[in-house]
Amino acid sequence: MTTATRSQFWHSDGRRLSGFATLLLLSPFFAIIGFVFIYPIGQLLYISFMEPVPTLDNYARVVTNPVYARVLLRTIWTAVLVTGLAVLLGFPVAYFMSRARGTVAALVGVCVILPLWSSVLVRTAAWSFLFQREGLVNSGLMAVGITSEPLKLLYTQGAVVVAMTHVLLPFMILPIFGSLRAIPNDYLRAAAVLGATRLRAFWEVILPLSLPGIASGSLLVFLTALGFFITPALLGSPQELMIATLVSQQIREVLDWPFASALVGVLTLFVTVLALVFSKTLRFDRLMGAQS
Known part of the structure; x- marks a missing residue:
């Protein structure tokens, strides 16, 4: 050479x-x-x-037609609900993982990662059995006397939100866990020396330093939830249509490829703008949970 x-x-x-x-x-x-x-x-x-x-008529239909506009807003709102619920459920698990050691830490880690090894279809089907009229959830509610007859749980937005949260929860837990693990223990000892209680140390030390992990997990969950198809299709009702299901309907049943493509274009534009906003707000290494 x-x-x-x-x-x-x-x-x-x-x-x-x-x-x-x-x-x-x-x-x-x-x-x-x-x-x-x-x-x-x-x-x-x-x-x-x-x-x-x-x-530009196809894009005008998405915005001006109230039916399609509601589908788009419902999709965004569902993604927001799933993201918020994932933060509430995922942060305590990630915090416990970051503090656990040995066998306990390995066991919790396996419980978090194990669902990723199974198909989304399998997990969604399991929730459909749990939510049916004679399923485990209704049977348990009636057994403890909360309800006297089965509730309509299947084919509702609530069922979609719960199942999507379960599927996407690992994508929230792992970034938060990485952010929490990067916090030096010296910070907590210093806070204790200065007289801070555990609760105050959590609010003023741990929570602020874990925000990059929370932001990263929220971005992953929110963007993934926007394009979810299997879970809303199996657990949702036609009245609770989401944009991925609408795109499939336009392609397979209506055969309106231009309008389906416009729906994809609107969703792609929204996702791109959101990703750019996050990239400008937080550096990439901070999004991945690293500490500067």
Whole structure:
């Protein structure tokens, strides 16, 4: 290898790859992303604007038609509910994981990660059995005397929110856990020396330093919940339609590809803007739970 060629691939210190070499190594990754993600999204956006003729009517339908506008708002509201519930349930688990040691820590970690090894369809089907009229939830409520007859739990927004929270909870717990684990124990000892109680140390030390993990988990859960399909399709009702189910309906039943593409375009724009806002607010390493 000549000196000129070597300078293209290595920095002057001879230990680090140059930008050209790094880009060359990453080119297969970029090619795959472009083929399986950017190209299909681009095709959908092209269809939404250009078929049957160049027009913005498909996007106008999403905004002006009250039915489709309600579907979009319902999807966002459901994602907000799922995210809030995941924070409330996930933070105590992540905090306990960060303080546990040995076998207990390993057991809790397995309980958190284990659901990720099973299919979303399987977990959603399990919730459908729990929520049916003769299911375990209704049987338990009647057994303790809370209700005298079965409640309508299945095919409701509540069932969708609960099941989606269960599916997405690990994506909230793990970033918060990483953020909590990065907090040095010296901070808590210093707070105790200064006279802070455990509760005050939690509110003024642990919680503020864990906010990057909470923000990261909230972003992951919220963006994933926006495009959820299986759980709303199996547990929700036609009156509680969400945007992913509406897109599938427009493609498979109505065969209106331009309008379905416009729905995807609106959702993609919303997700992109939200991701950009988060990236400007918090650095990437802070989003991943690292402490500066």
